[in-house]
Amino acid sequence: MSAPAPNGRVDAGTATPIDAGTDGGAGPDGDGGRRAKPDTGIDARTTLRRLAPYLRGHRLALAGAVLALVLSTVMRLAEPWPLKFVIDAVVPTGASNPAAAEMDPMRLLALCAGGLLLAVLLRAGFHYLATMGFALVGNRVLTRVRGELFRHLQSLSIGFHARSRTGDLTLRLVSDVGMLKDALVTAAMPLVANVLIFVGMVGVMLWLDWRLALVALAPLPVLWLLSRLLAGRIRKVSRAQRKRQGALASISSEALAGIRSVQALGLEERTATAFSGANDKEMAAGIRSARLTAGLERSVDVLAGLGLVGVLWFGTLQVLSGRITPGDLLIFVSYLKHTFRPVRGYAKHAARLAKALAAAERVVDLLDRDDAVRERPDARVVPDTMRGALAFESVRFAHADGTAVFDGLDLALAPGERVAVVGPSGAGKSTLAALALRLHDPAAGRVTLHGTDLRDLTLASLRARVALVPQEPLIVSGTVAENLVLGLAREPSSEELDEAARRAAFDTVVAALPRGYDTVLAERGASLSGGQRQRLSLARAFLRRTPLLILDEPTTGLDGESAAAVVAAIETVSAGRTTLLVTHDLALAARFDRIVVVAGGGVREDGDAATLMGGGGWFAATSGRRSEGESHAVAV
Numbered sequence: 001m002s003a004p005a006p007n008g009r010v011d012a013g014t015a016t017p018i019d020a021g022t023d024g025g026a027g028p029d030g031d032g033g034r035r036a037k038p039d040t041g042i043d044a045r046t047t048l049r050r051l052a053p054y055l056r057g058h059r060l061a062l063a064g065a066v067l068a069l070v071l072s073t074v075m076r077l078a079e080p081w082p083l084k085f086v087i088d089a090v091v092p093t094g095a096s097n098p099a100a101a102e103m104d105p106m107r108l109l110a111l112c113a114g115g116l117l118l119a120v121l122l123r124a125g126f127h128y129l130a131t132m133g134f135a136l137v138g139n140r141v142l143t144r145v146r147g148e149l150f151r152h153l154q155s156l157s158i159g160f161h162a163r164s165r166t167g168d169l170t171l172r173l174v175s176d177v178g179m180l181k182d183a184l185v186t187a188a189m190p191l192v193a194n195v196l197i198f199v200g201m202v203g204v205m206l207w208l209d210w211r212l213a214l215v216a217l218a219p220l221p222v223l224w225l226l227s228r229l230l231a232g233r234i235r236k237v238s239r240a241q242r243k244r245q246g247a248l249a250s251i252s253s254e255a256l257a258g259i260r261s262v263q264a265l266g267l268e269e270r271t272a273t274a275f276s277g278a279n280d281k282e283m284a285a286g287i288r289s290a291r292l293t294a295g296l297e298r299s300v301d302v303l304a305g306l307g308l309v310g311v312l313w314f315g316t317l318q319v320l321s322g323r324i325t326p327g328d329l330l331i332f333v334s335y336l337k338h339t340f341r342p343v344r345g346y347a348k349h350a351a352r353l354a355k356a357l358a359a360a361e362r363v364v365d366l367l368d369r370d371d372a373v374r375e376r377p378d379a380r381v382v383p384d385t386m387r388g389a390l391a392f393e394s395v396r397f398a399h400a401d402g403t404a405v406f407d408g409l410d411l412a413l414a415p416g417e418r419v420a421v422v423g424p425s426g427a428g429k430s431t432l433a434a435l436a437l438r439l440h441d442p443a444a445g446r447v448t449l450h451g452t453d454l455r456d457l458t459l460a461s462l463r464a465r466v467a468l469v470p471q472e473p474l475i476v477s478g479t480v481a482e483n484l485v486l487g488l489a490r491e492p493s494s495e496e497l498d499e500a501a502r503r504a505a506f507d508t509v510v511a512a513l514p515r516g517y518d519t520v521l522a523e524r525g526a527s528l529s530g531g532q533r534q535r536l537s538l539a540r541a542f543l544r545r546t547p548l549l550i551l552d553e554p555t556t557g558l559d560g561e562s563a564a565a566v567v568a569a570i571e572t573v574s575a576g577r578t579t580l581l582v583t584h585d586l587a588l589a590a591r592f593d594r595i596v597v598v599a600g601g602g603v604r605e606d607g608d609a610a611t612l613m614g615g616g617g618w619f620a621a622t623s624g625r626r627s628e629g630e631s632h633a634v635a636v
Helices: 044-055 059-078 080-090 098-102 105-155 158-163 166-208 210-217 220-257 259-264 268-320 326-339 341-367 429-436 459-464 480-484 494-503 507-512 530-544 560-573 609-615 618-625
Strands: 390-398 404-413 418-422 444-449 466-469 548-552 578-582 594-599 602-607
Touching: 044 105, 044 341, 059 105, 059 166, 080 326, 105 166, 105 341, 166 210, 166 220, 166 326, 166 341, 210 268, 210 326, 220 259, 220 268, 220 341, 259 268, 268 326, 390 429, 404 429, 404 602, 418 429, 429 548, 429 578, 459 466, 466 530, 480 494, 480 530, 494 507, 494 530, 494 560, 507 530, 530 560, 594 609, 594 618, 602 609, 602 618, 609 618
Parallel strands: 418 578, 418 594, 466 548, 548 578
Antiparallel strands: 390 404, 390 444, 594 602
């Protein structure tokens, strides 16, 4: 399988989680990418241009939706005209329509009523087609965006994920893309329709009487300036509100994911206080956005009312002077209500559109992050005959914040050799495991498998040759059997499952479960103990039968009995395989063929347990400080 990062982290103390909306990109530090630009905000044009390629393949459906929208607009323009003919026939003036005045009143009434009904029905039909067309295209496009965003997130380096907040990333993936879908149908599409109606109605009013049209449209420049002023402020507030919501999601996901520790340490009030603080800030941003939006809406209503007063006054004078008919005035009044609708609609949906734009910015920001570990164009597949000779040659590596980890580290593992890596916290032990899986690339030097640089091998074939047992095993929703074969390219037989469970001392656990291998596990394997989850992970590693096995702190946090069972399973599963063990457990390390002490950027001690105990170095000094009664201790 494509192995996850060891514990989803780098070494303790080397990474600080940050809001994913800030500079979370990796620098030129050997993390496989370049530093991403800080989130300074992306304008609407840039965002739309960035998302435009996702419309490919949907242009015909989009063109059909736009055509339906245009036809719906034409029907909207036609609706007042039947009533105009009736009014002109009933209220004759010097400017009345001669054709309408000479027609039989009942016939005219029937034609006009039928024409009005036809216009309403056609408008409703075309508007339905337009709405469905935009909804269809929007859902297909943004579903594709969400899928690609998820794939892209999985490709980003573990350095990026260590610096980012899971809750905020989840909010971007699920909620931000969902908000774009909602805005496209409920806000953007009506706004486009209203703009088309506005253009059409202004053209008709100018054609009927340009003087009265100018009176009607006099408030529009003021409205334009006002909307420009408030729209920028609404967008800024909405962007801030969206970031606050990302912080809320991060705080809640962190607290709920670690609820056992939160309750055990009595941190409920502290986490509730942190959540309340972020919640209050989000509320304040929401209130400010609502105040600005309401102010824009009411301003539109006032200016639209002034325009209507001007039309009624000046238009009545025009009718009395015979320059226009009463029906013409009716059309002006009817159109005027719709003329201000685009601005009123923008005011109504301003906050939603601003939030959607902020959401789009956050989605594009993630799509533009580029610190993934990538394959070379000429990368080749790892041969099946290649065994587990792993080597680190003059490796230099530093984290994104500039903290140096390795400075010319050299380490070689022979095929079938079992090597334990120990050392102080933060020395880079887990980073070694990540480099072996090519979750990181070194800034200098190279990591090789049988003399071949890992960068010359395809990622899929490399990781298919490695089995990882992390400190916190990956348990997905599903049965025990589904979790055992996770990432396995073949379908194992029941005999293979039984053997893997037996080798990992997991068979007794399976036997005690109500439905054996078909038992559905709780989320994150909560229905299993820590030791049982670790033995499941070891059984999974055995099933993979890879030449290289990586164990990252497999006994951390386990009680004595569970740790002893895991240690026994490790002995069995690692037999005959090149094994790299990362651990703080010196008693477990002493069981391995060789122990390597990593500190100060390189290998400081190297040998078997007896050699290192006699050398008087870090291993001997640290072992001497450990109590003989420590969990599952063994004689060195």
